[in-house]
Amino acid sequence: MFTFIATLSISALSIFGFGATTSVPAKTVNGCVIKANTQCKKANLNSAVLAKANLTKANLRGAKLRSANLAGANLSRADLTGADLTGANLTGANLRGANLTNAILKSSKIGKANLTGARAVNADFTSASGVKANLSYINLNGATLVSTNLTSAKLDSSFLFQVNLTNANLSSITAMYSNMTSANLTNANLTNATIDYAFMLGAITTGSVQTGTIFTGTQMSNGTIQK
Numbered sequence: 001m002f003t004f005i006a007t008l009s010i011s012a013l014s015i016f017g018f019g020a021t022t023s024v025p026a027k028t029v030n031g032c033v034i035k036a037n038t039q040c041k042k043a044n045l046n047s048a049v050l051a052k053a054n055l056t057k058a059n060l061r062g063a064k065l066r067s068a069n070l071a072g073a074n075l076s077r078a079d080l081t082g083a084d085l086t087g088a089n090l091t092g093a094n095l096r097g098a099n100l101t102n103a104i105l106k107s108s109k110i111g112k113a114n115l116t117g118a119r120a121v122n123a124d125f126t127s128a129s130g131v132k133a134n135l136s137y138i139n140l141n142g143a144t145l146v147s148t149n150l151t152s153a154k155l156d157s158s159f160l161f162q163v164n165l166t167n168a169n170l171s172s173i174t175a176m177y178s179n180m181t182s183a184n185l186t187n188a189n190l191t192n193a194t195i196d197y198a199f200m201l202g203a204i205t206t207g208s209v210q211t212g213t214i215f216t217g218t219q220m221s222n223g224t225i226q227k
Helices: 002-015
Strands: none
Touching: none
């Protein structure tokens, strides 16, 4: 009997709208609706607070995201082609499969971010901080990573053809099966890095620190296979 009355009371409350759930409208910033699949091409989102936002498959081509807070945001498969993310905080963000072609990420924070399978051809990561970032299977061909800190990052099976890693901190990275053909590693810090079975033909390693670096099975810059 008690169960029947309780059920009836709840039903009555629902009929009159009491206790009913209502959908919360998506956040809008300068005309850009912050949600999955949003269309915000060339939107001005400079300094926007978008931490943990769901921007899956968002169209952010050419968007301005300078100093934006995207920590923990979901940007998987988002289109960020040509976007300006200078100084943006992408700590812990999900960028799996995102398109960052020609994007600018100078001085950005990508520590612990997941960029697995992302496309970042000709992107600029100068002075970015990516400690423990996951860059496995990423395409960074022709990208600029001068003075970038990628300590303990994962770069397994990544494409780094003609990438500029001058003065980069690559200590303790894993880059197994990566393609570093013609990469510029001048003065890079490769201390305790694991770069097994990689391709480094034509790579420039002048002045690089290789203390404790492992190159098992890697094709070195001169074409020889490291044992």
